[in-house]
Amino acid sequence: MWAKRLTRGSQITLIFVLTILLGACSTAQVDKQAHQAYYDDYEQVLYRFNREIDTSLLLRKQAIEFFRQEQLEGDAQYFSAKDISQIQRTVEAYIQNRQMLIEDVAYRYRNLINGVELQLSADQPTAIISIEPNEANGFRNNALAINPHDETGRRYIKVIRMGLAAALTLYDNFVIAIMPYERNGPWRRKINYDNLDNQMIIENISANFRDLDNYRDTLRVVEFNDRLRQWEQRNPSAAIVQDSDNQYFDLLIEGSYTNTRIKQITLWDQLAYRTQRFRRMVRDIVFDLSHSSMNFASKVFGNTLGLIASREGYLKNLPAQHKAKINNALKPGDILLEKTPFRYTDRFIPGHWGHVAIWVGTKQQLQKLGVWDQLPELYTEAQRRYGYEGPSFQSQIEAGHSIVEALRSGVQMSTLEHFLNIDDLAVLRDKRASKRALKRYLVKTFKQIGKEYDFNFDVETDTKIVCSELAFIVYEDYEWTVEETFGRYTISPDHIAEKTGEREPFEPVMLYHDGKLVRNNLLGNFQRLMKGEYRAVQMDLEAVR
16 A cells, blocks of 8 residues: 655656656767666566566455444544554565565666657657757757667567556555545554554655656556557558567556556646545545446456466377267266466466366266256356356366366356366365265256456455365365465365365365376375475386377
């Protein structure tokens, strides 16, 4: 919710310098050597950026929930000791998050552009060009002409968009998570003056929001990005359009509420910040940015992370006969765990396993269990409750879609072929389930299809679920481990895996690691993977032929 104390000059420089690129130079050519230095550790910067954007969204959610909770209890003039502790924890977490977004992303690129006009030019190499001086806009006599066709231009575009995404996130954070506290006098004074390490937090961040230089700089880059988007729509096959990092930054920008609103807020509105009209307009924005828009921003983040992958999974290219063996060995109700270390999403999931799904079986298996004839009714229910538009459940089963999983696009049915774009696979089977219980679990599984993905990762929600919640909900007879994170309870794939063991209800019946079959000691090797003891597992691997 809040940020570290900074001088006014450093605030103006830091928050939105990230959105502007290259300092004015006297030559017409970009300094290639200096330019390259900004990309030597690009992947590491991108990794930190991903992590901090995710943390920022979670802190935003916590701030919203705390404000609403206090409103429900009445506008008390004091905070309880528990409230104060929560505020202190959130303040410290937000300071670290905001500082890293600024310093690791924004400040890093501050010297790339300063006082130069941004131009889009597909007819000449990316270069600094001379223009007519325009002191009113802060441009002296240089412009950066960016060609999206050349490598240097594509790099500039990605850095501009990374910076703009971070800047818009900070703007959104203020409007959503800080302004409600700023507008509440007793709360604002308590937070500003009763924090020994970080006094005047809200005042400092509010000054940044009102600063006209920040507003102009951000608007300038938003307008440049709009021109770039129009160019991309006319050139869909261009390399920059196909670049997954570019797609990631672009979707984060498009998912920002401020990206649209900043073009509607006039310079006069900025000057009249303290007037009744502007306060009323901002209040409307705050109400607009409710929990649903928070979830939308997280959804954009989650969807775009899924675009970034360094390679394909080792199991994707298994021989057809071996995939058939896996298919034949699976039984209805089996829990599937997978690992995809080549995807960015995997880096943000605690533990070894990264995804959970449930195998519902074939037509013959479902007929034997007495579930097949219930599928039409379950399908109609999914259409009515969740607006599900996929094919009927029976037709999907007959087409080989026997896996139910919660993906970023929602809970759906998938084929084994689609699922196996992974490196590691574990198949867990309930040792205790009777036929009657198994039938109930399968019906419960089908009832999840059509639900939205829960980008807030909250197990206490009902209409939206995350992948690991699928097993949590379906196997409701068992006590699952959950973890409190940022004010809500979550369950990870490794929490599901913890129910596997000699004294636990599940056992591993199939295991692959790094694309190879684990030929013996399945439980022991499964537990080694959970502990990260990968070298020990290597001894029991068998190449798949």
